[in-house]
Amino acid sequence: MFDTLFHYPRVLARHRDGPSSQERELFLTHCAKAGATRSTLLCLASELLLVARYLNLSDNRLIDSQEIEVASSRWVQHQRMQRRINDATYCRQRFVQTTTGWLRFLDRLAPPPTKPVAFSVFIDDFVEYMRDERGLSPRTISNRCWQVQTFLAWVDEQGGNPAEVSLEQIDSFLALKGAQGWCRVSIATAAAALRSFFARMAAQGRCTTRLAAAISGPRLFAQEALPVGPKWEDVRRLIASTATDDPQDIRDRAILLLLAVYGLRCGEVVALTLDDVDWQCDILHVSRPKQRCKQDYPLAAEVGEAILRYLQLVRPHSSSRTLFMTHRAPLRPLVASSLHHVVVSRMKALDIQCPRRGPHALRHACAAHLVAEGMSLKEIGDHLGHRSSDATRTYAKVDIVGLRQVADFDLEGLQ
Numbered sequence: 001m002f003d004t005l006f007h008y009p010r011v012l013a014r015h016r017d018g019p020s021s022q023e024r025e026l027f028l029t030h031c032a033k034a035g036a037t038r039s040t041l042l043c044l045a046s047e048l049l050l051v052a053r054y055l056n057l058s059d060n061r062l063i064d065s066q067e068i069e070v071a072s073s074r075w076v077q078h079q080r081m082q083r084r085i086n087d088a089t090y091c092r093q094r095f096v097q098t099t100t101g102w103l104r105f106l107d108r109l110a111p112p113p114t115k116p117v118a119f120s121v122f123i124d125d126f127v128e129y130m131r132d133e134r135g136l137s138p139r140t141i142s143n144r145c146w147q148v149q150t151f152l153a154w155v156d157e158q159g160g161n162p163a164e165v166s167l168e169q170i171d172s173f174l175a176l177k178g179a180q181g182w183c184r185v186s187i188a189t190a191a192a193a194l195r196s197f198f199a200r201m202a203a204q205g206r207c208t209t210r211l212a213a214a215i216s217g218p219r220l221f222a223q224e225a226l227p228v229g230p231k232w233e234d235v236r237r238l239i240a241s242t243a244t245d246d247p248q249d250i251r252d253r254a255i256l257l258l259l260a261v262y263g264l265r266c267g268e269v270v271a272l273t274l275d276d277v278d279w280q281c282d283i284l285h286v287s288r289p290k291q292r293c294k295q296d297y298p299l300a301a302e303v304g305e306a307i308l309r310y311l312q313l314v315r316p317h318s319s320s321r322t323l324f325m326t327h328r329a330p331l332r333p334l335v336a337s338s339l340h341h342v343v344v345s346r347m348k349a350l351d352i353q354c355p356r357r358g359p360h361a362l363r364h365a366c367a368a369h370l371v372a373e374g375m376s377l378k379e380i381g382d383h384l385g386h387r388s389s390d391a392t393r394t395y396a397k398v399d400i401v402g403l404r405q406v407a408d409f410d411l412e413g414l415q
Contacts, residue, residue, distance in 0.1 A: 001025045001028045001029045001032065001041075002015050002016055002021075002025055002028075002045075005028070005038070005041055005042055005045055006045075014049070015045060015049055018049045018052060018053070019052040019053060019057065019058075020052040020057045023052075023057070023102075023106055024045070024048040024049065024052060024102075026105075026106075027044075027048065027101075027102050027105050027106070028041055028044065028045055028048070030105060031044060034331055034332070035316055035318070035331030044098065047094070047095075047098045048098065048102060050075065050095075051071070051095065051098055051099045051102065054071040054072075054074055054075050055067070055068070055071045055099065057108070060108070061108075062108055062109065062110035063099075063103050063108055063109060063110060064110035064112075065100075065110070065112060068095075068096055068099050068100065068103075069096070071095070071099070072092045072095040072096050072099075073092070075091070075092075075095050076088040076091055076092050076095075079091060119152045119155075119156070119161075119162055122152070122162055122197075122201070122206075123145060123148065123149060123152070125200070125204075126144075126145065126148060126197055126200055127141060127145060129200050130144065130196075143189075143193070144193040144196065144197075147189065147190045147193035147194065148193055148194065148197045150190075151170075151173055151190070151194055154173055154176075155169065155173075162201065162206070162207070163201070163206050163207050164207075165198075165207070165211070166211075167211060167214050167215070170191075170194060170215055174187050174190060174191060174217060177190065184217075184218040184220065185220065187217050187218055188217035188218055188220050189217075190217065191215055191216060191217030192217065194215055195212050195213075195215045196212075198211050198212040198215065199212035228354065228355040228356045228361060228364055229354065229361045229362065229363070229364030229365030229366070229367070229368055230347070230352050230353075230354040230361060230362075230365050231365070232365060232368070232369045232372070234350070234352045234353075234354075234365075235260050235362060235365050235369075237350060237352070238256060238260075238343075238346055238347065238350060238352060239253065239256050239257060239260065241346060241349075241350060242256060242346075247313070247314045247327050248327055250306075250309055250310050250313060250314045251310050251314050251315075251324065251327055252342050252346070253306045253310075254303070254306040254307045254309075254310045254324075255269060255324060255339060255342060256342075256343070256346075256362070257300075257302060257303045257306050258272075258303065259339075259343070259359050259362040259363065259366075260362045260365060260366055261300055261302075261303055261366065262284070262286070262297055262303075262366070262383070263362070263363040263366035263367060263383065263384045264286060264363070265359075265360070265363065266336035266339045266340070266359045266360070267336050268286055268287060268288070269324070269339060269359075270322070270324060270333065270334050270335060270336055270338070270339065271287050272286070272287075272322070272323040272324065273321045273322055273323055274311075274321050274322075274323055275321060276323065277299065277304075277307060277323070278299075279299075279304075279308075282298060282299040282304065283296050283297065283298065283299055284296070284297045284298075284299045284303070286385075288385045295385055307323075310324075314327060316331050318331055320332075320333055322334075326338075339359045340358050340359060342359075343357065343358055343359045343361070343362065344357045344358055347361075363384065366383075366384070367380055367384060370383065
């Protein structure tokens with residue numbers, strides 16, 4: 001790798017003869033395979049040589065974050081003495097970032113000290129109960145554990161114990177979170193998680209059986225909230241804004257069409273693989289994590305053309321089978337948070353007014369559009385992958401035209 005990057009003999013010798021040359025070259029090769037450009041590799045090679053000089057890697061011991069910070073401080077002090085920098089913030093951050101990535105690749109980065117989770121024995125048992133006995137999805141288990149851990153950490157700060165928790169303490173915790181800005185839905189979700197947790201505790205004889213039944217959050221009315229998606233005209237304008245030859249627009253057009261046409265969730269889009277697009281039969285296979293199955297959709301012509309254009313012109317060559325990748329180095333599959341930035345930034349640029357901007361707003365817009373097109377709630381629920389008709393029923397309230405037809409129904413002649 002050094003021979004490829006450097007042509008001047010003195011520069012090449014400096015990198016070859018520097019400390020930890022083999023480890024540095026291995027990391028540069030890894031970054032090159034990940035899609036890093038030549039200019040990026042040149043900067044990285046210089047930074048790695050610098051790190052190797054300021055950090056002792058002669059033995060095989062693990063390096064912790066404190067040692068990295070000490071080395072970065074020495075480097076910043078040297079730069080200041082040479083009057084090469086005015087603000088040390090970026091210089092320090094870059095040193096730490098490069099060092100951390102390199103040591104992680106070498107498997108020599110010491111894990112950060114973990115703060116012990118309060119009452120972890122109860123949490124572990126609750127996880128096993130939800131996974132093995134209830135059969136809940138990993139996302140649901142993660143969400144409920146976070147709610148319970150937040151409460152138990154608060155109890156630990158108060159010097160209490162889960163086996164001795166009172167209903168007054170739970171009410172105080174929920175009231176505190178409400179004062180801190182939690183909405184009614186979040187408080188109700190926390191109450192439901194705590195109710196499930198203490199029901200499990202009671203089943204094992206660790207607390208009173210009456211506690212779980214007495215936990216209550218704010219009342220949520222069925223279908224109380226309207227969908228918060230943009231107008232369909234704005235969705236079309238959003239998609240039309242990507243009709244360019246820019247690589248990012250080509251990729252984002254395919255993503256936006258999947259979100260708007262099929263109403264997919266973020267996780268479902270980023271989970272798509274090259275094998276999920278059946279070009280021979282024009283079928284799109286979508287993994288539904290909540291149903292633990294795959295759902296087949298007919299591949300719409302416009303969506304298929306957008307995906308095909310992305311694959312032919314933009315998608316980088318990679319061993320990964322994930323459909324959507326980053327378009328800049330380092331090359332890696334997109335994550336759900338990436339889609340949030342894609343949608344929000346484009347909606348802001350077009351000044352699309354919507355109570356909540358984000359990928360899920362396009363799912364709401366898709367459902368509202370299907371209602372306006374006259375599809376039944378059962379058909380809409382199947383299209384969106386809803387497990388229950390209750391999740392679809394809220395979209396009936398946005399069919400203003402249909403409601404007006406009911407209101408204008410001629411009752412004359414009825415006795």
